[in-house]
Amino acid sequence: MRFAVSTLLLLASSCLAKTVTYDWNVTWVTANPDGLADRQVVGINGKWPLPVVEVDRGDRLVVNMYNGLGDKNTSIHWHGMYQNGTNYMDGPSMVTQCPVPPGASITYNFTVNQNGTYWYHCHTDSCYPDGYRQALIVHDTDSFFHDDYEEEFTITLSDWYHHMTEGLKEQFLSLYNPTGAEPIPDAFLFNDTMNSSLPVKPNTTYLLRLINTGAFVAQYFYIEGHSFKIVEVDGVYTEPTEADILYIAIAQRYSILLTTKNETDTNYAIVTVADSDLLDTIPETLQLNNTNWLEYNKAAPHNKAVIQAQTSDDLDPFDDFTLIPHDRMPLLPEPDVVVNLTVYMNNLINGFNYAFFNNITYTRPKVPSLFSVLSSGDLSTNPMVYGTNTNPFVFEHNDVVQVIINNGDTGSHPFHLHGHNFQVINRAPGYGPNFNSYLNGDPVPYDPSNHTAFPKTPIRRDTVVLPPQGYMVLRFVADNPGVWFFHCHIDWHLSSGLASVFIEAPTQMQERLTIPADHLEVCRLSGVPFEGNAAANTKDLLDLTGQNVQPGPLPSGFTARGIVALVFSCISAVLGMIAIFVYGMSDIKFKNQYGAAEADASQPMDELPAGVTATGAEVAPETIAEQPSKTS
Structure with a gap:
């Protein structure tokens, strides 16, 4: 009987499912969201901000995209979508597809069998900071909190640059930026604008969907005079959990239930504070703290927030590690496979600063990795097929995979896994005042023989923050055949x-x-091979001759060019010191009214002739007595 009822419910939901179709012409448009600078952004059908994509659970989403940019390749990643059975619709160029060149079209077509708050963005050559990003909402009338709210708002938070990403990237990956300092944003936006209001009614509960669609900077979020309940993170429903401050890293999402006060005389500040710990410098013109408003009364004052914290370290956000998934999925069993990764930042022979997992900085292959899987026959299980510079890991179907990430870097990193969410079973330090505590010494790696107990029902999400010089442990089941990108979501x-x-x-x-x-036609038009190994070798799949590789390491000691530069620098320094010495020993002469003899300005001030200053300027005799005595 129970089987019959569940079958009927499944058939009923299938009948209600629909196809949602979008036709998009992606072109450049001009925008000025912070009111400070016009710039080109990626628009859809001549408009920006981009459209919010909304579907119901079970719908089929079809997006026909034409690249009308004229000078840039593009693609779309549907962030958080599992793409079970449709891995080729995931969107990252050279991972699951070829980049879509100007003048070409591609269709993304997949069924959405999940629920919650997601987003879409370009996943080709750092293009989404140029504006190609927006919310993707999957409505679910069966959610446990569906009847608890009257209305919902979708809120995107993002950092914003006045300059094109291509130029910023050239400055970032540059010989002149050896420390790897990331480009500093020019502003921080709230729903792609600033100083905006959310009109609300008193004594009413709202669902707020929060998404950080930025490229770099995490943001703190709170509403003055209000607390709220977390009910979803990254598409995973959670047990309702009270909070008043959230830390939302790049690509993370939260859904919160907010109940308004029973009043209409005051508007309350919605406060966002950029995480200044991520910034190497803070320009005087950069506004880190921004105010928007929960608007009870349009006629009432819209006062700026009073920020109590002096720095972002003074804020104490909710720790997402403590959340419990609503479905109470238990801790997965001991892993079949353990992946150990350590994050480093370092310079290579060209002088650029790169990011590494272990000793490898990801270098894209000549053939999209998914296409290498499908054209490699029995060798598809050999990681060598996918190149030595892509950090490839091969898992068998339904393996329990544990990923241990140690952070050898002093910055935090929001890591995202395509095609899955994962259980977060360990992380140190936790959010809050101690988040940067491991910066006081050497990095602290995860010790598998000495760690706190794993939670029995760990939170799941698809993007989680690795603390500075700390670690985290993730666990998931490899039950979704595909090639899935695992990467830091700070686009730089x-x-x-x-x-x-x-x-x-x-x-x-x-x-x-x-x-x-x-999709194959896109490869032909872009001139990208779609068969063979990472080197596009179709005859010997274990021969990687000609593959794309990272630049070589810096040699120990100085290179010949470095020694020459050092020698000439030393010569220049010595000559400069000699010039300063000779100039300093030279007499600075001046005339005085007491005779033809010239005095030496190096003598002490109190020994200079009366009426003469150290610069040789004459002072009227009647004012001499009024001058205070000075010593040098």
Whole structure:
């Protein structure tokens, strides 16, 4: 009987499901969201901000995208979508597809069998900071909190640059930026604007969907005079949990239930504070603290927030590690596979600062990794096929995978896994005042023989923050055959190589996946090979001759060019010191009214002739007595 009822419910939901279709012409448009600078941004159908994509759980989403940019490749990643059975629709260029060149079209077509708050963005050559990002909302009338709120708002937080990403990237990955300092944003936006209001009614509960769609900077979020309940993170429903301050890293999402006060005379500040710990410098013109408003009364004052914290370290946000998933999914069993990764930042022979997993900075292959899986036959389970510079890991179908990430860097990193969410079973330090506590000494790695107990029902999400010089441990089941990108979602760090590819169940991929014809046509138009190993070798899949590789390491000691530069620097320094010495010993002469003899200005001030200053200027005799005595 129970089986019959569940079958009827499944059939009923299938009948209600619909196809949601969008036709997008992606072009450049001009925008000025912070009111400070016009700039080109990526628009859709001539408009920006981009459209919020809204579907119901079970719907089929079809997006026909034409690249009308004229000078840039592009793609779309559907952030948080599992793409179970449709790995080729995931969107990252050179991982699951070829980049879409100007003048070409591609169709993304997949069924949305999940619920919650997501977003979409370009995943080709650091293009989404140029405005190609927006919310993707999957409505669910069966959510446990569906009847608890009257209305919902979608809120995007983002950092904003006045200059094109391409130029900023050239400055970032540069010989003149050896420390790897990330470009500093020019502003921080709230729903792609500033100084905006959310009109609310008193004594009413609202669902607020919060998404950080930025490229770099995490933000703190709170509402003056209000607390709220967390009910979702990254598409995973949670037990309702009270909080008053959230830390929302790049690509993370929260859904919160907010009940308004029973009054209409005051508007309350919605406060966002950029995490200044991520910034190497803070320009005087950069406004880190921003105010928008929960508007009870349009006619009432809209006062700026009173920020009590002196720095972001003074804020004490809710620790997402303590959340419990609403479905109470238990801790996964001991892993079949353990992946150990350590984050480093370092310079290579070209002088650029790169990001590394272990000793490898991700360097994209010549063939998209998914296409290498489908064209490599029995060798698809050999990681060598996917190149030595892509950080590839191959998992068997339904392996329990544990990923241990140690942070050898002094910055935090929000890591995102495509195609999955994962259990966060350990992380140190936790959010709050101690988040930067490991910076007081050497990095602290995870010790598998000495750690706190794993939670029995760990929180799951698809983007989690690795603390500075700390560690985290993630666990998931490899039950979704596909090639899944695992990377830091700070776009500057991805562009400098902080990524890996997880090749999951390659044998099942070959049985189940077929690349659509229009995706293959995109490869032909872009001139990207779609068969063979990472070096595009179709004859010997273990021969990687010609693959894309990272620049070589810095040699120990000085290079010949470095020694020459040092010698000439020393010569220049010595000559400069000699010049300063000779100039300093030279007499500075001046005339005085007491005779033809010239006095030496190096004598003490109190020994100069009366009426003469140290610069040789004459002072009227009647004012001499009024001058105070000075010593040098």
